[in-house]
Amino acid sequence: MMTPVWQEEILEDLSAAKHAWNEVRKLPAARKNKFLKTAAHELEKNQAAILTANRQDLEAARKENLNSAMLDRLTLNSARIQAMAGGVRVVAGLADPVGRLQETWKRPNGLKISKVSVPIGVILIIYESRPNVTVECAALCFKSGNAAILRGGRESFHTNQALMQVLKQALKKEKLPEAAMTLVSTTDREAVDFLLKRDGDIHLVIPRGGETLIRKVVELSRIPVIKHYQGICHVYVDRKANFKKAEAIVFNAKVQRPGVCNAMETLLVHEKAAAKFLPVIGRKLQEAGCEIRADKSAWRHLKSVPGVRRAVPEDFGHEFLEKILAVKVVPGLQAAMDHIQTYGSAHTDAIVTEDKRAAQTFKDEVDSSSVMVNASTRFADGFEYGFGAEIGISTDKIHARGPMGLEGLTSYKYIVEGKGQIRV
Amino acid sequence: MMTPVWQEEILEDLSAAKHAWNEVRKLPAARKNKFLKTAAHELEKNQAAILTANRQDLEAARKENLNSAMLDRLTLNSARIQAMAGGVRVVAGLADPVGRLQETWKRPNGLKISKVSVPIGVILIIYESRPNVTVECAALCFKSGNAAILRGGRESFHTNQALMQVLKQALKKEKLPEAAMTLVSTTDREAVDFLLKRDGDIHLVIPRGGETLIRKVVELSRIPVIKHYQGICHVYVDRKANFKKAEAIVFNAKVQRPGVCNAMETLLVHEKAAAKFLPVIGRKLQEAGCEIRADKSAWRHLKSVPGVRRAVPEDFGHEFLEKILAVKVVPGLQAAMDHIQTYGSAHTDAIVTEDKRAAQTFKDEVDSSSVMVNASTRFADGFEYGFGAEIGISTDKIHARGPMGLEGLTSYKYIVEGKGQIRV
Numbered sequence: 093m094m095t096p097v098w099q100e101e102i103l104e105d106l107s108a109a110k111h112a113w114n115e116v117r118k119l120p121a122a123r124k125n126k127f128l129k130t131a132a133h134e135l136e137k138n139q140a141a142i143l144t145a146n147r148q149d150l151e152a153a154r155k156e157n158l159n160s161a162m163l164d165r166l167t168l169n170s171a172r173i174q175a176m177a178g179g180v181r182v183v184a185g186l187a188d189p190v191g192r193l194q195e196t197w198k199r200p201n202g203l204k205i206s207k208v209s210v211p212i213g214v215i216l217i218i219y220e221s222r223p224n225v226t227v228e229c230a231a232l233c234f235k236s237g238n239a240a241i242l243r244g245g246r247e248s249f250h251t252n253q254a255l256m257q258v259l260k261q262a263l264k265k266e267k268l269p270e271a272a273m274t275l276v277s278t279t280d281r282e283a284v285d286f287l288l289k290r291d292g293d294i295h296l297v298i299p300r301g302g303e304t305l306i307r308k309v310v311e312l313s314r315i316p317v318i319k320h321y322q323g324i325c326h327v328y329v330d331r332k333a334n335f336k337k338a339e340a341i342v343f344n345a346k347v348q349r350p351g352v353c354n355a356m357e358t359l360l361v362h363e364k365a366a367a368k369f370l371p372v373i374g375r376k377l378q379e380a381g382c383e384i385r386a387d388k389s390a391w392r393h394l395k396s397v398p399g400v401r402r403a404v405p406e407d408f409g410h411e412f413l414e415k416i417l418a419v420k421v422v423p424g425l426q427a428a429m430d431h432i433q434t435y436g437s438a439h440t441d442a443i444v445t446e447d448k449r450a451a452q453t454f455k456d457e458v459d460s461s462s463v464m465v466n467a468s469t470r471f472a473d474g475f476e477y478g479f480g481a482e483i484g485i486s487t488d489k490i491h492a493r494g495p496m497g498l499e500g501l502t503s504y505k506y507i508v509e510g511k512g513q514i515r516v
Numbered sequence: 517m518m519t520p521v522w523q524e525e526i527l528e529d530l531s532a533a534k535h536a537w538n539e540v541r542k543l544p545a546a547r548k549n550k551f552l553k554t555a556a557h558e559l560e561k562n563q564a565a566i567l568t569a570n571r572q573d574l575e576a577a578r579k580e581n582l583n584s585a586m587l588d589r590l591t592l593n594s595a596r597i598q599a600m601a602g603g604v605r606v607v608a609g610l611a612d613p614v615g616r617l618q619e620t621w622k623r624p625n626g627l628k629i630s631k632v633s634v635p636i637g638v639i640l641i642i643y644e645s646r647p648n649v650t651v652e653c654a655a656l657c658f659k660s661g662n663a664a665i666l667r668g669g670r671e672s673f674h675t676n677q678a679l680m681q682v683l684k685q686a687l688k689k690e691k692l693p694e695a696a697m698t699l700v701s702t703t704d705r706e707a708v709d710f711l712l713k714r715d716g717d718i719h720l721v722i723p724r725g726g727e728t729l730i731r732k733v734v735e736l737s738r739i740p741v742i743k744h745y746q747g748i749c750h751v752y753v754d755r756k757a758n759f760k761k762a763e764a765i766v767f768n769a770k771v772q773r774p775g776v777c778n779a780m781e782t783l784l785v786h787e788k789a790a791a792k793f794l795p796v797i798g799r800k801l802q803e804a805g806c807e808i809r810a811d812k813s814a815w816r817h818l819k820s821v822p823g824v825r826r827a828v829p830e831d832f833g834h835e836f837l838e839k840i841l842a843v844k845v846v847p848g849l850q851a852a853m854d855h856i857q858t859y860g861s862a863h864t865d866a867i868v869t870e871d872k873r874a875a876q877t878f879k880d881e882v883d884s885s886s887v888m889v890n891a892s893t894r895f896a897d898g899f900e901y902g903f904g905a906e907i908g909i910s911t912d913k914i915h916a917r918g919p920m921g922l923e924g925l926t927s928y929k930y931i932v933e934g935k936g937q938i939r940v
Contacts, residue, residue, distance in 0.1 A: 114857065117883070118880070118881060191880075197902065199900070199901075199902055203891055203895060203900075205901055205902070210883065212913040212914065213913050291734070295913040295914075296913060296914055310715070310738055311738060314734055314735060316740060316741075316912065316913075316914050317740075318914070334936065336936070337935070337936030340936060340938050341936060341938055343938075344938035344939055345938075348938070348939055433538065444936075451933075455931050455933075456542065456615075457542060459541070459634065459929070460929065461929055461930065462929065462930045462931075462932060463929055463930070463931050463932070464932045464933075464934070465931070465932070465933045465934065466933065466934045466935055466936050466937075467627055467932050467933070467934030467936070467937045467938075468937065468938045468939050470938070470939035471627060471932055471934075471937070471939055472930075472932075476623070476627075476939070477623070477629055477930065478621065478623055478629070488740065489636040489637055489719040489720060489740075489927045490636065490719075490720055490740050490742070490914065490915040490927060491914040491915040492914075493927050493928055493929065493930075494928075494929065494930045495930075503913045503914060503917050504917055504918075505883070505884065505885055505886065505887060505917065505918065506885065506886045506887070506896075506901065506917075506918045506919075507879050507886075507887050507889070508886060508887070508888045508889070508891050508895055508896075509875075509879075509888075509889045509890065509891070510888070510889065510890045510891030510895075511761070511890055512758065512760070512761030512764060512765060512868075512890050512891070513890075513891045513892065513895070514764050514765055514767075514768035514769075514772070514891075514892045514894070515768055515772055515892050515894035515895055515900070
């Protein structure tokens with residue numbers, strides 16, 4: 093079999109990225125921020141070229157009969173480009189995550205040990221159709237001193253190319269290495285498999301997209317992967333919940349944006365709260381176009397609400413990503429936590445209660461990356477946590493967990509300073 | 517093909533470990549420490565049974581003609597069992613790494629966000645012949661609230677079984693779930709491949725052993741792996757080094773224990789220091805039985821030392837793990853750092869200098885997990901850093917880097933507390 097042309101190109105890209113990283117990792121904050129501001133300006137200035145490329149992708153997508161949600165995600169316009177540029181300016185304004193002294197201590201033998209944050213290296217990001225991911229990820233990786241290898245979706249290929257061209261112009265203007273960010277120049281699927289084996293060249297992979305994509309990446313990768321497969325988020329309404337708060341939180345968690353990973357998928361209600369709470373929230377959700385799937389004991393309290401269905405076992409632990417909600421009545425807090433442990437995905441789970449002891453037990457014992465008390469699951473988000481930016485959400489147990497901002501894109505090193513000490 | 521018997525056993529073990537973890541992760545520090553003290557006591561009390569099992573392994577090993585270094589690693593005696601028990605008591609005395617409030621802040625909407633350390637989950641440790649690793653890893657995983665699945669070497673199978681039996685007795689005595697630590701009950705090689713695919717049951721893999729073992733684990737694993745392949749450590753003796761310190765450090769880094777990962781493999785010397793420094797250190801190393809492999813320019817200063825050989829290119833970037841040292845003369849600090857970047861393994865690299873600017877540049881720019889100034893590379897070690905224990909050393913760029921103690925065995929979660937906030 094002949095080596096495909098793209099393979100050689102990728103190897104060149106990876107080698108160039110490594111060298112670029114060796115410069116980028118040492119850049120002072122001021123130079124990184126200056127570049128980001130230039131990039132934002134260039135994005136605005138080059139709107140016409142970006143929109144032309146986007147129209148090319150949109151035409152092809154329409155020919156392939158992509159559905160309207162996908163077309164919407166793919167579509168750029170002036171406002172969306174402005175928003176991208178705005179996002180890049182926000183990243184410019186964030187604190188530099190590199191070179192931060194995390195801890196320092198002295199040893200009895202006089203050695204001084206310091207733990208200092210450093211960039212990770214070359215980061216591969218694999219994502220699907222939204223072209224703004226290209227700009228976001230490039231900006232976040234750059235600010236954190238990393239080189240980015242971006243592999244976007246086939247559908248947005250021309251848009252991504254146009255965006256990358258603008259970013260590279262900005263790098264050139266600022267006399268920075270253009271290989272600090274690279275868009276993989278082929279849409280060949282085998283290129284991903286090839287990249288995932290290059291653990292000598294790439295330090296971290298972040299897949300952003302559907303579960304199928306992420307499972308494939310984990311299956312094939314020899315490089316560490318940070319990810320979440322699913323967001324199966326629960327809200328548990330306790331016996332001692334304030335029902336006004338519970339109503340607002342449950343409604344918000346399900347309805348405000350049902351297609352995202354921090355939306356609620358299952359509602360758990362204490363049996364002593366069910367008779368009062370379920371009919372009210374049931375009607376409110378139904379009026380908002382939400383389909384309710386109730387287990388046997390929830391059904392008793394919901395059957396008066398039009399359109400409520402009986403749940404099948406598979407409805408629990410299922411990520412609907414639309415206006416569908418599984419509802420279950422539980423005998424108490426422990427049963428709620430057991431359900432979450434069994435069916436949850438350790439993404440985000442919430443309790444609504446005024447009982448401090450119940451809240452404390454829930455906080456201590458629920459092993460999710462975000463645990464909420466009297467707040468909507470929808471807050472599990474880098475912006476809402478105040479990180480200013482988000483590269484993704486992790487449900488992994490190592491490195492970054494939960495919403496992941498610039499800090500999640502750094503590692504650390506130990507610096508040991510002595511006066512000639514040797515080990516005895 | 518029939519399913520092998522061990523496969524069912526492993527699935528049972530994993531299920532039991534998951535349930536045990538669900539208890540262990542919530543244990544208060546006092547109960548964990550009490551168990552560890554009981555375990556230490558039981559190890560001492562059951563010496564006879566452990567030594568009987570060890571003799572069984574040693575006999576088999578002699579029949580298979582294992583070399584003397586391997587036999588030594590495998591051998592237990594009363595002093596070594598005492599040392600194991602002592603190590604477990606040290607772990608009992610360390611601070612609980614779980615439940616530590618790492619950060620807390622308030623958002624403008626009133627949400628209070630806290631970042632709290634939590635155990636990782638079920639941890640698989642794959643290791644080779646030294647049976648003390650069984651006890652060390654079980655103790656460290658337990659103290660950090662994790663369940664441990666241990667897969668030791670075939671040669672130490674009976675010893676490991678005897679040790680695990682003692683640990684399980686101690687768990688039973690303390691009314692703790694016995695599945696909190698499990699020794700894989702088969703030595704079948706395919707069992708490792710099977711375990712590495714169980715990413716739903718196991719949260720982290722730590723391979724401890726030779727590079728071949730570790731590469732195999734990374735190749736096959738769908739579970740995150742923390743590891744280092746090699747320790748190719750450098751010492752750079754700067755033009756402005758204090759030669760007395762340099763002599764002590766270089767000698768210590770190479771000779772004190774050459775077979776470990778933080779021993780020096782390559783010595784780099786500034787060209788202005790070479791004439792004075794190299795003949796002295798060369799003779800000293802030669803007298804200690806060290807073989808020197810000098811590049812062309814180092815050779816000029818070392819040829820008077822008996823037995824010095826000319827280096828071949830492959831000697832640089834090579835992990836000798838014995839009394840062999842590659843030596844190179846460099847034109848200056850930048851060349852030294854470039855060499856380290858090209859040939860190093862990002863484990864531990866040292867500079868010897870009295871020049872503060874050179875030291876600062878080296879600290880800032882060398883991207884190794886431990887960077888030493890005027891200290892021996894041999895200090896890169898969890899005990900020497902004051903962690904009290906070490907589960908391994910990582911040269912990965914995510915999660916734990918460098919020497920990895922109890923903190924490296926934890927993750928974190930975000931706790932978000934509100935008063936009914938919803939997302940707008």
